[in-house]
Amino acid sequence: MDLDRFLPLLIGLLLGAWTLVAAWAVLSARAREKRTENQLRSARRLARMIEESPALPLLVRSDGRIEASPRLAQWLGIDAVPQYLSELDGEGRGLPKDKLDELTEAVRRCQKTAVPFRMVVTPEGSTRSLALRGHLADPQVSPGGAALVWIFDFSDSETELSRLREEAARAQGDFHALVSLIEAAPMPMWFRRPDGELQLVNSAYVAAVGAESAEKVVAGGVELIEAADGVTPAQVARQAVAKGAPIERIVQTTIAGQRRALRVSDLPLGEDGIAGYAVDIEDMEEMSRSFRAFRDAQRAMLDQLSAGVAQFDAKKRLAFANQPFQRLFRLSARSLKDPPAFERLLDAARDVGRVPEVRDFPAWRREKGAWFSTGDTHEEAWSLADGTHLRIVAQPLPDGGLLLIVEDRTEQLRLSAIRDTMLRTRTATFDSLFESIAVFAPDGRMQTWNRRFAADWGLDSEFLDTHPHVESLLKKIASRLKRPVEAETVGNVVRAATLDRTQKGGRIALADGRILEFAGVPLPDGNGLLAVLDITASQKAEDALRESNAALIEADAIKTRFLANMSYELRNPLNSIGGFAEMLEAGLGGDLSESGKDYVGSILEASAQLGEHIDSLLDLSQSEAGMLPLKKEDIDVMPFVRGVVEERAVRIGKAGLTLDLQANGLIRTLSADRRRLARAIGHLVDNAIAASPRGSRILVQVSRRKAGDADLVRILVQDQGKGMDGRSLARALEGMKVSADGKSVERRQGLGLPLARQLVEAHGGTLKLVSEPGKGTSAIIELP
Missing domain, CATH: 3.30.450.20 (PAS domain)
Known part of the structure; x- marks a missing residue:
């Protein structure tokens, strides 16, 4: 019963408790939901903040x-x-x-x-x-x-940073460029603090003061400019700051051991300091001094000229007049102290009669004063009352002045009259010459001629007075020539003299039998002179001489052939004489006495000399006739020359002479005729022996010489005799000598030098004699 009674109460309590729990749950859920909504709202806000x-x-x-x-x-x-x-x-x-x-x-x-x-x-x-x-x-x-x-x-920040970096880089580059510009400046530059002390100098400043670095210059306070009148450069800089305006001055200082003129400027830069720079104006000063020296030299030179020179400034006052100008216009020293104006100078010149007489002198003076304002050069001729003729040239100057040049041409006019007289005299002289003379201009026209020219070529005066062209002249004289086509040779000579400026000549035969020789000569004035001479008589004489010469040549050839043919006839008896003499000397004819042996020895010696002369004569005749046979072989030059000299050792010893045989360098072999070349060298040694005084020395030297591409063997034979002059040398090589009376030339007795020359030339070489009176003679053979 109790359970039933408490059951509704218990159920009510449970329901109330459940209701409370449900209410709490609802309230809690609502709180959590609100809290969740707040968290979501906060999350969305944070997400949005992150997004933004x-x-x-x-x-x-x-x-x-x-x-x-x-x-x-x-x-x-x-x-x-x-x-x-x-x-x-x-x-x-x-x-x-x-x-x-x-x-x-x-x-x-x-x-x-x-x-x-x-x-x-x-x-x-x-x-x-x-x-x-x-x-x-x-x-x-x-x-x-x-x-x-x-x-x-950070794009915007990067752009701004890039711009700032570029501006900073540009500013830094400009600063470096400015510093580099100042550093590279050829003039010394510096910067001073407001108190005047140096703070910065460039390299030109350092070099100018001869310091090691800019830091040492600033630390030592080394000044470029010296103190002037007790004022230091720092004090001048402070004065510029005080005035607030730049100060510029010209001072002298010593740079690199030289005294230089500098234009120094101090520029105040407000509170930052004072900048300064120095410009070397020594060259400008030197140029100014040079200009003054040039002006003085120019005026001194103008004083030496024959023409008068005067300079007027822009105010028309006389600035300079040389001595001839002063003489021509009769300027006094007092007038030069107060230089007159141009019009006053003309007035003074009129008073002394140094200007021409004119009717309206004031108008004439104003006309001359207008020379200053015109830009053209004026030239006039002044005729003075005393007969003096002056040439006046007025040249306006760019600065508004005038240069007046006065030349006294009185003497030139007199010389011109004399020249006219001389030209008339020359014409008269030309007409009096025996030669025909005509002068042609470069265009081919005849300028002047003499009467003989017209007579020799048969030309009338009316034709020559027209100053005909050379082509017309050639047509006239062609009909008078034996061969009319030869008239062109005369024209070629005239053109060569007038246009080519060369001298040519020729001969021409006329139809009447006369022979004319003509020549074209270039004249200094650009014209050409044609000179013609009648050589008919001399040509006839020349033909006669040529015929005589041909006869002499034929006679010489006959002589040569005769000598060549007679060589055999001369050698046979000589060989017989020599053979029999050798047999006698050998004792085949019996014993000989001492005198007989001497006779036989003399016969052998004479026969040997005669044989040598016959060989020489034969070689000379054959060489002159161009028929000398040569049998060439390779010859070792030095042993060959030594052999030739040793053959004459006995003669050299008897003459009391000393022989010096030399060889310079390595001598090549020589292709030559051994016998004939030995004869040529032997003749030279024989002549040296004959010409040398006792006790002297004969030099025989063999060497080589380069002559272009040719390699020549050179043989020198030198004596210390009396020597010969140039004319004697030429005659000696031709086999001639001066006679005893000194008035004529005769043939030498010996044939040594002519034969030696012929033999050397036959081998393609040359023989040259070098001699001076009192210094001996040198014979030089050069063979290829």
């Missing part, structure tokens, strides 16, 4: 998956955020390949070592600049070792 923030997060998990805001895809220029980090590059979009590889490596290193990293990237095809800062993500954000990368867009 300048930094976007990029979560990279350990497997390479990524989480990021869609806004990052816009920054990277791709359509959507990919699932993996390796997919952030695209075709021309996203991250560059190298930057993506660098980011992947940095993320991997951060995930393993928790080392943060920073990067700056620029997406492909974009000007956006992105800064990446990565670190290991908090486990609450992403467990498992993910990397969180914050991406910042």
Whole structure:
């Protein structure tokens, strides 16, 4: 009964408790829902703040998956955020390949070592600049070792920074350029502090003061400019600051051991200091001194001229007048102390009669005064009352002045009159000559001629007075020639003299039998002179002489043939005489007495000399006739010459002479006729022996000489005899000598030198004699 009575109460309590629990649950749920809504609202606000923030997060998990805001895809220029980090590059979009590889490596290193990293990237095809800062993500954000990368867009900051960097770089470059310009300036430049002490100098300043560096110059306060009148350069700089205006002055200083003039400027720069520079004007000063010296030298030179020269300035006052001008216009020294004006000078010249007499002198003076304002040169001739003739040249100057040149032509006019007289005298002289003379101008026209010219060519005066052309003249004289076509040779001579400026000549035969020789001579004035001479008589004499010469040549040939034919006839008896004498000497005819042996020896010696003369005569005759036979062979020159000299050792010893045989250098072999070349050298040695006084020396020297491409063998035979002059040398080579009375020339007894010359020339060589009276004679043979 009690349970039934308490059951409704218990159920009511349970229901009330349940109601309370339900109410609490409802209230709790509502509180949690409100709290959740607040958290969602806060999350959305935070997500929106992150979306709107300048930094976007990029979560990279350990497997390479990524989480990021869609806004990052816009920054990277791709359509959507990919699932993996390796997919952030695209075709021309996203991250560059190298930057993506660098980011992947940095993320991997951060995930393993928790080392943060920073990067700056620029997406492909974009000007956006992105800064990446990565670190290991908090486990609450992403467990498992993910990397969180914050991406910042600092494009605007980068642009501003780039602009500032460019401006800074430009300013720095301008500063360096300015410093380099100041440093490279050829003039010394410096900068002073407001107190006047040096703060900066350039290299030109350092070089000028001879210091080692700019630092030492500034530290030592080395001044370029010396103190003047007790005022130092620093004090001058402070004066410029006090005045607030630049100070410029010209001072003298010593640079590199030379005294130089400098234009120094101090420029105040407000409170910053004072700038200064120095310009070397020594060259300008030197040029100014040179100009003054040139002007003085020019005026001194003008004083030496025969023409008068005067210079007037822009104010028409006389600035300079040389001595001839002063003499011509009779200017006094007092008038030059106060230089007169141009019009006053003309007035003074009129008073002394140095201007021409004119009717209206004031108008004439104004006309001459107008020379200053015209730009043309004026030239006039003044005839003075005393017979003086002046040539006046007025040249306006660029500065408004006038240069007046006065030349006294009185003497020239007198010489011109004398010249006319001389021309008339020349014409009279031409007419008196035995030669025919005509002068032609370069255009071929005849200018002047004499009467003999007309007579020799048979020309009338009326035709010559027309000053005919050379072609017309040739047509006239062609009919008077033996061969009319030869008239063109006269024209060629005239053209060569007038146009080619060369001298030519020729001969021509006339139809009447006369022979004329003509020559064209260029004259200094550009004309040509044709001189014609009748050589009919001399030509006849020349023909006669030519016939006589031909007869002499034929006689000489007959003589040569006679000597050649008689050589056999002369040699046979001589050989017989020599043979029998040798037999007698050998005792085949019986014993001989001592005197007989002497006679036989004399016979042998005489026969040998006669044989040598016969050979020489035969060789000379054959050489002159051009029929000398040569049997050439290779000869070793030095032994060959030594053999020739040793054959005459006995004669050299008897004459009391000394022989000096020399060889200079390596001597090549020589192709020659041994016998005939030995005879030529022997004759030269014989002549040296005969010409040398007792006790003297004979030099025989063999050497080589280069003459262009030819290699010559040179043989020198030199004595110390009396020597010969030039005329005697020429005659000696021709076999001639001066007679005892000194009035004629006769044939030498010996044939040595002519024969030696003929034999050497037959070998293609030359023989030359060099001698002076009292210095001996040198015979030089040169063989190819």
